[in-house]
Amino acid sequence: MIYNIPYFAVAALILIGLYAVVFKRNLIKIVIGITLIESGVNLFLITLGFRENSVAPIHTAGTTEKTLMSLPVPQALTLTSIVIGVAVLALMLSLVIHIYRHYGTLDVRKIKEVDE
Amino acid sequence: MLEFLDPFLKTLQTDSGFWNPILWGFAFVIIFLIAYIIRGFGKQAYKEKTEQTKAFLSGNPEYEKEQMHIKGSNLYWGFMEIMKFAYDKFNKMHNGNTGDYVLWFVIILGIFFIVLGVL
Amino acid sequence: MDFLATLVNHSPALIIAVPLLGAFLTPLIGKINGKVRNVFVILVVACTSFLIALLAYNVFTNGALSADAVTNNIQTYVFGAKDIGTPAVRIAFEVDAMNAFMALIAAILPLAAVVYSWAFMKDETGQDKYYTLILLMTAGMLGMMLTGDMFNFFVFLEITSIATAALIAFRIDQKYSVQAAFKYIVISSIGALFVLFAVALFYGQYNALNMAVIGDSIKYTMLDKIALVLLIASLALKTGIAPMHMWLPEAYGRAPSSVTVVIIGTTLGSLYAMFRMIFTVYGKHIWDLGKTMALQLPQLLGILLVALAILTIILGVFMALKQSDLKKMIGFAAVAEIGYMLLAVGSAIATISLNESGVTVMTSAGQMALKGGIFHVLNDALDVGLLFLVAGAVYFAAKETSLNKLGGLARNMKYTTVFFLIGLFAVSGLPPLNGFASKLMIYESTYAINPILSIAAILCSILLLATFVKVFHSVFLGPKIPKFSNVKEVPKSMLIGMAIIAVIIIFIGLFPNLIVENIVKPASEALMNYGLYLGGI
Numbered sequence: 001m002i003y004n005i006p007y008f009a010v011a012a013l014i015l016i017g018l019y020a021v022v023f024k025r026n027l028i029k030i031v032i033g034i035t036l037i038e039s040g041v042n043l044f045l046i047t048l049g050f051r052e053n054s055v056a057p058i059h060t061a062g063t064t065e066k067t068l069m070s071l072p073v074p075q076a077l078t079l080t081s082i083v084i085g086v087a088v089l090a091l092m093l094s095l096v097i098h099i100y101r102h103y104g105t106l107d108v109r110k111i112k113e114v115d116e
Numbered sequence: 117m118l119e120f121l122d123p124f125l126k127t128l129q130t131d132s133g134f135w136n137p138i139l140w141g142f143a144f145v146i147i148f149l150i151a152y153i154i155r156g157f158g159k160q161a162y163k164e165k166t167e168q169t170k171a172f173l174s175g176n177p178e179y180e181k182e183q184m185h186i187k188g189s190n191l192y193w194g195f196m197e198i199m200k201f202a203y204d205k206f207n208k209m210h211n212g213n214t215g216d217y218v219l220w221f222v223i224i225l226g227i228f229f230i231v232l233g234v235l
Numbered sequence: 236m237d238f239l240a241t242l243v244n245h246s247p248a249l250i251i252a253v254p255l256l257g258a259f260l261t262p263l264i265g266k267i268n269g270k271v272r273n274v275f276v277i278l279v280v281a282c283t284s285f286l287i288a289l290l291a292y293n294v295f296t297n298g299a300l301s302a303d304a305v306t307n308n309i310q311t312y313v314f315g316a317k318d319i320g321t322p323a324v325r326i327a328f329e330v331d332a333m334n335a336f337m338a339l340i341a342a343i344l345p346l347a348a349v350v351y352s353w354a355f356m357k358d359e360t361g362q363d364k365y366y367t368l369i370l371l372m373t374a375g376m377l378g379m380m381l382t383g384d385m386f387n388f389f390v391f392l393e394i395t396s397i398a399t400a401a402l403i404a405f406r407i408d409q410k411y412s413v414q415a416a417f418k419y420i421v422i423s424s425i426g427a428l429f430v431l432f433a434v435a436l437f438y439g440q441y442n443a444l445n446m447a448v449i450g451d452s453i454k455y456t457m458l459d460k461i462a463l464v465l466l467i468a469s470l471a472l473k474t475g476i477a478p479m480h481m482w483l484p485e486a487y488g489r490a491p492s493s494v495t496v497v498i499i500g501t502t503l504g505s506l507y508a509m510f511r512m513i514f515t516v517y518g519k520h521i522w523d524l525g526k527t528m529a530l531q532l533p534q535l536l537g538i539l540l541v542a543l544a545i546l547t548i549i550l551g552v553f554m555a556l557k558q559s560d561l562k563k564m565i566g567f568a569a570v571a572e573i574g575y576m577l578l579a580v581g582s583a584i585a586t587i588s589l590n591e592s593g594v595t596v597m598t599s600a601g602q603m604a605l606k607g608g609i610f611h612v613l614n615d616a617l618d619v620g621l622l623f624l625v626a627g628a629v630y631f632a633a634k635e636t637s638l639n640k641l642g643g644l645a646r647n648m649k650y651t652t653v654f655f656l657i658g659l660f661a662v663s664g665l666p667p668l669n670g671f672a673s674k675l676m677i678y679e680s681t682y683a684i685n686p687i688l689s690i691a692a693i694l695c696s697i698l699l700l701a702t703f704v705k706v707f708h709s710v711f712l713g714p715k716i717p718k719f720s721n722v723k724e725v726p727k728s729m730l731i732g733m734a735i736i737a738v739i740i741i742f743i744g745l746f747p748n749l750i751v752e753n754i755v756k757p758a759s760e761a762l763m764n765y766g767l768y769l770g771g772i
């Protein structure tokens with residue numbers, strides 16, 4: 001049962017992230033919400049590779065062929081996803097800076113298209 | 117005829133009909149010629165460039181041509197007025213708020229889950 | 236022709252590698268001269284299109300150019316070791332007829348875009364970054380369409396969305412472009428993160444990331460149902476299906492016009508991915524139905540998709556009538572056209588059922604609807620692309636996009652008017668152009684399934700014609716407005732870019748059966764025979 005706590009954490013992170021994106025009005029808070037969702041999905045990916053009583057999947061002097069190792073593939077997927085998340089975060093924050101320079105406000109209800 | 121033209125001239129078969137643009141093109145040209153010949157018989161009382169061809173504006177004065185161009189948004193005014201009950205709802209949906217867009221996504225996620233996951 | 240056979244054998248990898256390498260070399264070559272860089276970019280895109288043509292020819296004719304790469308009309312390319320046993324740890328590109336069809340669409344659009352942007356972007360600064368990002372978008376779009384691995388699909392989806400968001404905000408000094416790009420990147424990354432969640436669910440259950448291996452071993456547990464819901468909803472968000480479509484007209488409308496043409500390709504890539512998930516990865520539960528009489532998965536899924544599609548068509552057309560900004564109006568028309576594609580394929584899914592002898596089969600009306608929907612993907616990409624290029628030409632000549640201020644441009648811009656007329660007839664489905672052929676198939680087949688669908692589709696097609704007649708009147712017809720009395724015809728490279736697409740539209744319109752028999756029918760059959768795709772690994 002204690003090994004299922006990360007899954008509850010994943011659900012909590014994703015729900016809090018979605019709440020921040022939908023209901024918050026500050027642009028920076030929306031960006032933070034997306035980062036929370038991304039952290040939740042990365043945590044889910046890492047938790048999938050865990051096996052009980054396992055070691056890190058690196059062959060050192062103390063490991064033999066029979067040592068139980070946690071799966072290395074989800075760790076590779078998570079690294080890729082973290083890098084993609086950093087790139088998206090950088091792009092979003094630079095766009096927020098430009099929006100603030102043009103509109104003078106960070107309220108998401110005031111940055112709108114022109115309505116003729 | 118020439119064999120290499122064969123795949124180009126086949127007709128598109130649907131289950132209940134067919135469509136061949138080459139045949140349609142021939143039919144269009146023939147019917148256009150017939151209509152043009154009938155138009156050529158004409159009426160004797162029609163003289164161009166006299167009072168008969170001026171625009172009739174119910175007695176209103178006729179302005180310069182440049183001021184009489186109907187702007188783009190005014191073209192379908194009648195349709196917009198009648199459909200105002202629909203357009204008010206649609207305009208509220210498209211208000212440009214990012215949170216509302218993601219809210220619609222979450223609602224669709226919920227509907228899909230109820231229909232596909234539970235039923 | 237050993238060189239050609241080697242080229243075709245390695246073409247799935249080369250198709251991704253050539254634009255990627257070109258994207259990284261473009262800033263270096265840009266330091267020499269502007270013209271040399273433009274010629275280099277056009278050469279790279281032409282080379283990619285040539286490779287795609289070779290690959291498509293090889294797949295459609297089951298190995299005419301290189302017989303040992305293709306079996307059963309499927310070409311597989313494995314990055315890594317071929318026979319490594321279980322677990323299969325490699326990335327495989329699996330190209331069957333449907334992939335080749337989508338890659339053909341992705342071959343034409345960037346070529347027209349880069350030829351068009353030679354003159355369109357001539358006075359802008361930052362052209363090095365523009366060409367780099369367009370080549371990155373092309374590489375990402377082609378990777379989405381050719382891959383057979385689910386995490387690889389996620390990576391290419393993110394590459395494409397990052398490059399697209401940077402290009403939508405290309406004109407930093409205009410405030411509407413920046414806010415459209417922000418909305419695009421927020422919505423796009425939420426969609427991609429939920430796709431990653433579904434991929435993680437698959438990996439946790441089946442210890443495999445390859446689409447064919449997952450499709451082979453899928454059992455329909457509760458987690459699989461959650462994954463199906465997440466995948467379809469996220470890919471529908473990325474494609475612009477109502478009611479999640481609001482970002483699409485803003486993003487299409489505020490990007491530079493040549494960029495919008497390539498964005499159309501990427502949204503159609505997400506639509507293709509939705510079909511691939513439904514028909515192939517979940518193929519065992521769509522096609523192998525039990526003998527119960529309860530409401531099965533194909534009917535439920537079909538009814539949901541058809542309901543969303545009708546909502547999309549109606550929303551798209553009604554909002555398009557109201558707009559007064561030219562490119563946003565064409566964006567709403569693009570939303571409506573995506574609704575047509577989903578209507579056709581959704582009604583095809585809804586007809587999968589058991590016939591009298593106990594075999595699960597799609598009725599013949601459903602097969603015609605599937606063919607019509609897939610044909611409409613090709614037609615709509617070309618038609619809406621041409622309309623956006625014409626809108627860009629009008630903006631280049633008159634520096635205005637508002638319909639209230641334009642008028643009387645047909646006197647000075649004759650060729651642009653002709654191209655707009657071709658695009659108008661094609662989008663509304665008037666004969667003899669290509670829109671009519673695919674819309675005829677959709678109307679007739681959806682009428683056999685349920686008449687209301689067909690009636691709604693025809694009515695909204697007429698309203699679409701009304702929309703574009705309004706545009707034609709207020710932009711091109713009318714008296715000479717003194718502000719626009721000295722606009723000139725657009726430069727030649729823009730005309731050549733529009734002419735490429737217009738010639739293909741007229742060709743498909745005059746010879747529809749050629750395209751349907753040789754390209755669309757193998758693609759729809761590849762979607763229906765999911766077993767061949769699963770056996771390709």
